Amino acid sequence: MTTEQNLALLRATVQAKIAYWDALRALEIAIAPDGEFSDVANNAVIDQIDMLAAGSSDVANASVAMHVTKTHLAVTINLAQRQSVPY
Numbered sequence: 001m002t003t004e005q006n007l008a009l010l011r012a013t014v015q016a017k018i019a020y021w022d023a024l025r026a027l028e029i030a031i032a033p034d035g036e037f038s039d040v041a042n043n044a045v046i047d048q049i050d051m052l053a054a055g056s057s058d059v060a061n062a063s064v065a066m067h068v069t070k071t072h073l074a075v076t077i078n079l080a081q082r083q084s085v086p087y
Helices: 003-031 039-055 061-067 070-080
Strands: none
Touching: 003 039, 003 070, 039 070
């Protein structure tokens, strides 16, 4: 690959990361108590998102929305409510 192609890939990756952060913040505002995840909830929600994305890796992009269900949302909302690690 050329330098320009690699630069385009880097730029696309940075744009995707910024879009991820923006979407995560919007989700946080929507589902977290007082609009902000605790540290524990933040880690749990990010792990949930990573798991869903990994499970979607062999699903066509067009059908990812169908792969993530209301059940997944309910689990994510439950994780967002966490204030501390249960013992």
